[in-house]
Amino acid sequence: MTVNNALDTSLHYRDHFPVFDSVTYINSCSQGALSYEVRAAMNHYMNGMDDRGSLWDEWVMAQEGVRSALARAFKTSTTQVALTASASAGINSLMSAMDFSGKKNRIVTTGLEFPTMGQISHAQELRGAQVIHVPSEADNTLDLKKVDAELNDSTALLAITHVCYRNGAMTDIKSAIKLAHSKGIPVLVDAYQSGGSLPNQLR
Ligand SMILES: Cc1ncc(COP(=O)(O)O)c(C=O)c1O
Structure with missing residues (x-):
């Protein structure tokens, strides 16, 4: 557009x-x-x-x-869409459906997340999860090399936002997803601030 x-x-x-x-x-x-x-x-x-x-x-x-x-x-397709009462309820449904009791127990998230992403991640510690926050840079961006460094054999999930609610910083989400998927790690993208504003494609 x-x-x-x-x-x-x-x-x-x-x-x-x-x-x-x-x-x-x-x-x-x-x-x-x-x-x-x-x-x-x-x-x-x-x-x-x-x-x-x-x-x-x-x-x-x-x-x-x-x-x-x-x-x-x-x-x-419609079968790929579930409606929830809020974004936080959706994040909660997804994370609480995951198993963190084994070796793959790390949730890697970032310093650009909406608070509930962090809070819901930490709530999983009761079920064995370990939460790693990759901090944002001084200019509010995210260094994907630092994200990549945290994605390892013990990582169960990359939980990452597309556009930060606080400062509008936009992450190269395609590259972030590619990094995680290349290591077999699922990605939870919070597209709250980009959905409807930027072209987004789900597969
Ligand atoms: C990026 C982002 N994620 C999540 C939320 C939380 O949304 P909800 O109130 O639907 O749980 C917000 C709300 O502003 C947001 O900006």
């Missing part, structure tokens, strides 16, 4: 977010700007609870629609 196209797109959507009329709002998180469409969907859900009680079929189908839309956005 060219800069002009991106600007056109953002101008098109700008009117959907009433908060932009009164403040410059750049908080991209669970308290992100609320659109008219999201408010309408929430009202629809609440009104349905009042009018008809359980709306299981309608909302399960709505969720399936979201899964399909996400699969298209991330260029993958």
Whole structure:
């Protein structure tokens, strides 16, 4: 997408977010700007609870629609998409499903992570995990050579963010994934700040 196209797109959507009329709002998180469409969907859900009680079929189908839309956005199949209540809940589901009781017990993560990535990693210590934090550099970037140095036979997981929530630093995530996969190590990518902003492809 060219800069002009991106600007056109953002101008098109700008009117959907009433908060932009009164403040410059750049908080991209669970308290992100609320659109008219999201408010309408929430009202629809609440009104349905009042009018008809359980709306299981309608909302399960709505969720399936979201899964399909996400699969298209991330260029993958719907079967590869699971919806969770939050990014942290997703990270927790994945990490708590892993076995850290054996020799492969190291979780390698970085100094650019959202706090819950670190907290959920450390929670796995109760189940035998050892957590290694690769610090970021003075300019807020990550030195992939330092990440690579921590990826060894005992590493169970590389848990790494694409774009840092704190400073916007972007990691060359393809190279990071390549390094880990070349050693047979699975990668958990937190693409919270890049999903929808940058092209991302899941396979
Ligand atoms: C990079 C990143 N990861 C994870 C999270 C946590 O998201 P959630 O509140 O959905 O758990 C955030 C929230 O801002 C984030 O910026």
